Amino acid sequence: MLVTLEAFFHDALRPALPGDVDVVTGPSRGPASTVSRLVEVCALNLKLALPEGEDLAGGRExxxxxxxxxxxxxxxxxxxxxxxxxxxxxxxxxxxxxxxxxxxxxxxxxxxxxxxxxxxxxxxxxxxxxxxxxxxHGFLERRRCEISLVTRAWAREHGEADKLLSSALAAALLASSDIGNLDDSAPDDSGVRIRLRRPVVTLLGLSRGAEEHEETPFFRAQAEFLIRGEARAARRRRGARAREPYPRGTAALSPGRVPEIFTTKEEVSMSDVVHQKGILDASTDPKQDSYVIMTAAVLGYAWWRLSNGHDCSFDFEIKDETLLRPDNKKALEDDADFRLHRSIVSKLNAALQNNGMATTKQVKVGITPIYRKGSTGNMIIGGSGHEAAGSNERCNPMFPTGTTAEKLFDLAVGNIWVQDPKDQQHKRWALGYQGRGAYTGFITGRPDGQTGLLSTFRHTVPQSGYGRRWHPTTPIDVPVGPGETQKTWGMIGTKALQDTLKTQGMHMDKESIPLVPGRDIVGYTHGMIQAVYDVRWHEARLGKGKGGRPHEIAVGDATTKLASCFPCTLFMEATGFPPSSTHIGRGESWSPLYPDGSTNSQQVCWSQCNAEWHQFCQTVLEKGLACLLKNKGGKSFVHSDYSGSLAALGAYVEKQAKAPRDFANLILDALTVHEGEAKRVEATLVLL
Structure with missing residues (x-):
């Protein structure tokens, strides 16, 4: 890599200097007595940052x-x-x-x-x-790196070295502003490859002096540069070979030539995945980062709702309807979920009021609509969340109308009976995922046709083109790896659980392409979010309000909570379909859909929805962070255990998060650390 950099700057300097001045690269003993002028380019060293933690091999892929x-x-x-x-x-x-x-x-x-x-x-x-x-065979690892490079001009005549350096410096600075990715110059069979991605060059200083070389006096003028970037090292075992010959004119497929996209801290909104210990910084605790990020999002969302004249409640589910009777008030207040939500709401209101929110506007504890098995009312409504709390307009979903809609609804909830050819018994048949957290997207009220059922599905998050994402380098709960008790980052459960999820009807997108633990990140797009995209797409063609209304049906035997998860709520609020009810339980590895960049109307609609969601994420995170950073009487609303992550979030927002998408990706990264938002908020905030 040092030789490659020297060659790059050599080629940049050569046209800017007189033809009779040699430009040499590499370590040098200085000019020979036979020359009068000389320019040298020397990359002195490449320093790699050590991996996080004690395990030097922990970041290898x-x-x-x-x-x-x-x-x-x-x-x-x-x-x-x-x-x-x-x-x-x-x-x-x-x-x-x-x-x-x-x-x-x-x-x-x-x-x-x-x-x-x-x-x-x-x-x-x-x-x-x-x-x-x-x-x-072999492994890959990526580290931040620094390279020191020196350009020296030598001349016998006084003032000549300064002139040469002036020309060389101008050419070097111009070239460094447009430097691209660089590959080392090692032979293909060396077994080691280093690739420098997104290098950033800065001038450190200038110096000059007078020296003797071979008993000949020379004047020296020197410029020192620092180059920062990320180096990707690929190493293979000695003797490892590609299994088959490859055509002339192409590089043999060897472990040493592995393409990746990298980013540097100086690069804004680039598309690579950052591999480090913490979400916010290489030294922070990833769980604590996720707690602070999501607490800021919840707090900022509450501020936005109350400031815009809407109610704000975080709802929990009760399965024993007797708790709602007036004579059972004590039993309700003793319910563990009620006490947890009451504590959370008290802390949120205190932090909001400390930032100027009127005491008449408060976050409240709510109860989700009651689930009744087999009822057509077991749906979450998209777009009714600005109606009065508890009203029919907010809580009563539209009954599916039309033969197709009714049949699709029956398919979603398992109201279809089919004969099993194996035992000739009639059994219920349901379409779509039916396991834990099974919600199926559904559209009602569209005048020109019915979209099919939209079930939660798993997919791989794009590695490039959609902003900075994060992958941990240290284990969090389930370790990352190819084993049955391990997982690919973002995956719900272990690798062994995935077959169970498939038997429960979950679609695994592009399953024929094997996941790569240590590189890939998986996400899950919920049925409601797919329904929102679909309604917006049809509205673009038919007109506002004519695309139907998105709903989500609670299906299966393990899903009864009639409320949108908090990540879904953010997306729905941003795109104009606030949910009928919101809970702050889990939204594990929630993900939007990623458009492929084509210009067809559906992909354009996805991009527009995502842009609105990005902007809303920035709004709630910035306001939530402001609330968290404002102390009361010298005391913080954030528990001392999370002060480091709070400071890191403040620094990230100030220095690195430049575009709305950066804020949205912070929330997505936090959601890959699987935990309920209620637990995160309760642990992060203290009541003052």
Whole structure:
């Protein structure tokens, strides 16, 4: 990598200097007595940050065989197809070389064809595709790095060295403002590859002096640079080889050539996954980070509701209706969930009032609508959350109308009986996921047709194009790994549980592509959120209010809570469909849908909904953080155990979160640490 950097700056400086001045690279003993002027470029060292914690191997990831394919371009061509004998899938694209592109924004993949929205510029090497193949021996690890680089100008005449350095410095600074990704120059079979991603160059200082070399006096002028970025090291065992030969003109798929996208702290809203201990910082506790982030979100959401003239209640479920009788008030107050929610609400109101909220506007404890098995009323309503609390307009869902809608509803709740061909017995049949937390999205009231059932499904979060995401480097509850008792980050339960979830009807998107523990993050998009996207898409075509109303049906035997989870609530409020009821239980690894970047009306609608949600997340997080940071009588509303994460959240918002999407991704990252929001808020806040 040091040689690669020297070569980059050598090529940048050479045209800016007189033709009779040599530009040399690498360590040097100084100018020879036979020259009068000389410029040197030397990368002195590369320092890597140590991994977090005591385990030096804790951040290592699995390795894959990989390769590179390059295309020329004529300036008009937009389609670039991989030859049939090329192995591996395209995981990253650069055009021009060194410049990573965002899938969906600048190109799309259609099978083995890369289709650009605009033709790449004409060049002998215009497009570079990085390919990933099968698992390989060895490992990958990523670390932040610093590289020291020096440019020296030597001259016998007084003042000449300063002139040379002035020209060299201008060229170096200009080149460093447009530096791309860099690969080391090691041979393909070396077994080790280092790739520097998103390097950022800064000038550290200038110096000069006079020295003798070979008994000849020289004047020296010197510029020192610091380069920061992230280095990806890929290492393989000695003797490891690709299993089959590869076509001439392509790199053999070896563990040493693994394409990844990286970010630096200086880069805003980039798309790579940050691997570190804490969500907010490399040294913070990830659980405490998640507690503070979600507490700020809940607090900011409450502020927004109350400030905009709406009620705000966080509802819990009771299954014993006798607790609602006036003569059972004491039993209700002794209920554990009631006491927990009353404590949370008291703390939220105290923090809100400390920030100027009127005492007449308060967060309240609510009770979710009662679930009655088999009832068509077992639905959460999207869009009624601004109606009066407890009113029919808010709590009574629309009954499915039309033959298709009625049949779909029956399919969702298992009101369809079919004969089992094995034992000839008639059994209930339900469509969609029926396990814990089973809610099925459903649309009613649309005049021109019925969308099908929309069940919660699991998918892989894009690695690029959608902002900074986080992956832990230390175990949290279930460890990350390929074993049956391990998981891919974000996964609900262990790997072993996934077969159970599938038998309960959960769809695993793109299941044919194996998950990669240590790299991939999985998310879950709930049925209600899919219904909101669908209604908004139809409204774009039919007009406001004509796309129907989104609902979510509680289905299966383990799901009875008729309230939206808090992550769903944020999305629904942002997109104009506030829910009939909100709970602050779990929203494990909740996720939006990610548009593919195409310009069809559905994808454009998804992007618009996501943008509105991003903005709302920024609003609630910024206001919630302001409430948390404001003390009362010198005392904090945040428990001392979480003060470090509170400070880290403040620093992140001030220095790193520049776009609304950055705030939304903080919430998504917090939700991958699985816990109920009620528990997080209760532990984080103290009552003053």
């Amino acid at each position: 699995v390795a894959f065989r990989s390769g590179v394919h390059r295309w020329s371009a004529n300036g008009k061509q937009v389609n670039f197809t991989l030859p049939k004998d090329i192995q591996g899938e395209v995981v990253e694209l650069e055009s021009p070389p060194g410049r990573p592109l965002r899938q969906g924004d600048q190109y799309v993949l259609e099978g083995n064809t890369v289709r650009f929205y605009r033709p790449p510029a004409q060049a002998d090497i215009a497009v570079v595709a990085f390919l990933r193949g099968e698992r390989a």
